[in-house]
Amino acid sequence: MKKLICACLHLQMTHRVQKWRKLKRNLEQLLRRSDSSDQDSASENPRPASVSGDGDRDSVSAPGTPDRDSVSAPGTPDRDSVSAPGTPDRIDFETDFDCTDSESESMIADPEVTSSFEEELRQWALEHKLTHRAINGLLPILRKQGHLLPLDCRTLLGTPQTSSTEPKCGGQYKYYGLEKGIRSCLRHLEGQDVHLSVNIDGIPLFKSSGVQCWPILGKCGKFDPFIIAIFSGTKKPSPPEEYLRDFLTEYAHLKQDGITFEGHTYSVTIDSLICDAPARAFLKCIKGHTSYESCERCITRGIRVDGRIVFTGDESTSRTDDGFSKGEYFKNHQQGRSPFITAGVPCVTSFVLDYMHMVCLGVVRRMLVYLTRGPKICRLSARQKETISEKLVALRGKMPSDFARQPRALHELDRWKATELRQFLLYTGPVVLKNVLSLELYQHFVSFTVAMSILLESDDRIRQRYLQYAQDLLKHFVRTSARLYGETFPVYNVHGLTHLHEDVRHFQCSLNEVSCFPFENYLQKIKKHVRSGKSPLEQVTRRLAELEHSGVNMSATKPRKFASIKTKDCCFLLKDQQFAFIRQQNADGSFECEILHQRHTSPFFSQPCSSGLLDIVCTANGQVRMRNAQLLERDLYRKVACLPREAGGFVLMPLRHSLEHYY
Known part of the structure; x- marks a missing residue:
């Protein structure tokens, strides 16, 4: 509650300071114009102007003085706020402006300011998902400070009195x-x-x-x-x-x-x-x-x-x-x-x-369960599982900011989300399983990674070129899975892999465009709207x-491109298949980069195909030849995960999924 009060008091003071500064500028502008007008009229007719006994300011005029309305600029304060004759030319609002309590209250109660404050308070409460009880506790405090706010939060938020279910x-x-x-x-x-x-x-x-x-x-x-x-x-x-x-x-x-x-x-x-x-x-x-x-x-x-x-x-x-x-x-x-x-x-x-359920939550999870506690034909030793977990934990903090979750150890496998399973399939899995699994099991896993990377490719030209190859790889994966993982492995989800290419061909798009990920994110928003078990x-x-009443746009905005000089967010793939490493961001928004050509890299794996086919490469440990260049944000085509290798250097893996959300 203290944080809420501090935030609202800060908002109140911000409005008050803004109004004072605006009033100061307008008064100074009006006084300068008034002085200039008085000097002009005095030069034409030195006779002083008469002032009526009732002090009506409209009766103060001199021959040739322009009409007051023609002088005032847009936003000029009310005429009654202009000081009487004899007021100094400039007023220091930081020191000389003294506002009494009644004047302060009238200023806070100004309709324009109150309306703006109420609107911002409403949007702030909705965006931060404040409960009605918390808002009702805050409103009396703000009303004591002079704000004209509703007594109940339902009036503030526009909550309907009835809901027609x-x-x-x-x-x-x-x-x-x-x-x-x-x-x-x-x-x-x-x-x-x-x-x-x-x-x-x-x-x-x-x-x-x-x-x-x-x-x-x-x-x-x-x-x-x-x-x-x-x-x-x-x-x-x-x-x-x-x-x-x-x-x-x-x-x-x-x-x-x-x-x-x-x-x-x-x-x-x-x-x-x-x-x-x-x-x-x-x-x-x-x-x-x-x-x-x-x-x-x-x-x-x-x-x-x-x-x-x-x-x-x-x-x-x-x-x-x-x-x-x-x-x-x-x-x-x-x-x-x-x-x-x-x-x-x-x-x-x-x-x-849907590949989120069939591939990530289905096949990838099944593979890891079989590797960790499955039949003896494929089950890993305790030492192998510990090695994989250590490698996964070592990658924490190394994944780009585009990922909502960082890698976790295998003993938490039952709590892995679909995004973590996708991360393992496309990015961390090929790195941490290398030199731990047998060669045949590793190549079998990588063939799955390559096939899914093709089906998730956003570039239509590349995806269509290698679509048949992805289909063949998935059929090979399913055909050999029973021999490597046991006869009980190829269940409904595993068999469905042989039909994934049909959706890509039918809808003419990446599997990212026809997945449940955006819908699951929205379902979590709906779930957070329910705060008790009564009438959900x-x-x-x-x-x-x-x-809807407040006009708060709760929809996801255009995906942000995380770009910085940090190692995890500095690498991007350019459209000419070169890699750019951001070294400095300029004031005009451009980036000073070092450019790495793929000919100065080596493939990360060679079976079932060269990883260079997917722009997955690794750099050697030591000096790498790069050239300097200045790039704009639009030149950064695709984010790249820059993961450290056990033998030194880095593995560069372009991202093939959309921005993840925190829920």
């Missing part, structure tokens, strides 16, 4: 609208086609109860997600047709008529539905990922090995959108008719195999209404 599907339901969310993006949208990505997933709200939240989120291109609808209950909404009815009904209307905005008509199409495997099974009305024919892309049947369904087949017949809509897979795959079939959404190609959906609705 309805019972539905076994819980509480609130529909916000699809068109409303799309309109918030149209002003900055390029073109007149709205390509919509939809995410539907459940998120537990509390650890001590089964209350969960099922939002329907939408996303247009690279804009941040928005809420279409939310369901809250102790279990998932049932039936799915009722849960999706409002959303699909409005989508059918927008798909047919479009959206008219500022004289333009925009078409609306659902391009992708990005969900995890259980949510996809729920929405498509198919069998879960533990069934024999659970693969959503091909007609292959798994076998049971030690209580697990594994997939050993390599080639099989692909499923089609037409076959799914006609119900050709009802016997062993489909369990009902999906509501998306009626809405005209393809139920095979439009449902993305109403709480979310009120918090969203407060943000």
Whole structure:
């Protein structure tokens, strides 16, 4: 509370000082002009001006004196504040200006200042997620200081008195609208086609109860997600047709008529539905990922090995959108008719195999579990695990600021997040596993790293050139995984790797563009809106209404490019495949850099391909030939992780993922 009071008092004093300085400038400007006008009039007519007995300032005039309104500049103080004749030409507001308590109160209560202070206080409270109890404790203190503020925080924040939720599907339901969310993006949208990505997933709200939240989120291109609808209950909404009815009904209307905005008509199409495997099974009305024919892309049947369904087949017949809509897979795959079939959404190609869940939380975690406590065929010794952990911990503080989390030891593997597993796959894994794993296991892991790096490549030209190679590497990875990790390893997620390239080819983009990462980040924002176990959906609705009322933009801004002279943030890849190391930042925003050409580096690994194919290289320990150059921020094409090598020098690994968030 002391910090809140200090912050508000500081804000109050800032407003007061700004007003005093503004008043000082305007008065001095007015006095100078008045003196100049008096001198001109005195030279023309030396007779003194008459002053009426009532002291009315408007009656003070001399022949030829311009009208007062024509002299005053914009922002000139009120006429009554101008000093009477005989006031000194200049007033030192730092020492001579004496403001009584009543004058101070009237100054603080000025409508313009109060309005500005109230607006800033509202935005500050929302951005820092202050509770209503904390704000209600602060408001009386500020009112005692002379601020005209509401008595209750609900008036300050614009909290709605009622929240219109309805019972539905076994819980509480609130529909916000699809068109409303799309309109918030149209002003900055390029073109007149709205390509919509939809995410539907459940998120537990509390650890001590089964209350969960099922939002329907939408996303247009690279804009941040928005809420279409939310369901809250102790279990998932049932039936799915009722849960999706409002959303699909409005989508059918927008798909047919479009959206008219500022004289333009925009078409609306659902391009992708990005969900995890259980949510996809729920929405498509198919069998879960533990069934024999659970693969959503091909007609292959798994076998049971030690209580697990594994997939050993390599080639099989692909499923089609037409076959799914006609119900050709009802016997062993489909369990009902999906509501998306009626809405005209393809139920095979439009449902993305999300790499966040399938690759990071699925395959990478499974590999590490098998290496640390799996079957003897692949399990590492205690010394090997300790060595890997020591190397990971040694990289703490060395990862660029673009990473939300620094590496952790293997004994904390069960608490690793998806971003940490991605970090291990793409960056730290090839470094810390080298010379620890057997050569065959290491090359098997690196082939996975290379394939995923290609599928996550943002450069369309490079990604399309090596897409077939990535497909072959993933098939090789899946085909040999049973021999290296055991027969129980190739489960649903591992088999799904053979279909990842299909999403890249179908959507013509990197897997980063069709992943759950931005939606999961937004789900954490929604979760933070719930502060108690009573009526969680109403709480979310009120918090969203407060943000909308205040105009606070809680959306992520344009990703910041972390650039500094620190080792972890100084290295960038240029468009000509050279590396730039920032040594100094100039006052004009440019950078003094040292440029390293790739011919003065060496590949970090040579199998299954040269790491130079992905611009992953290492530098020798010692003097490296570099030239000096001055670059602008736009010349820094891609951030590079500069990781120290055990043998000396550094490994340079360009980043292939978007900016991570702290939640």
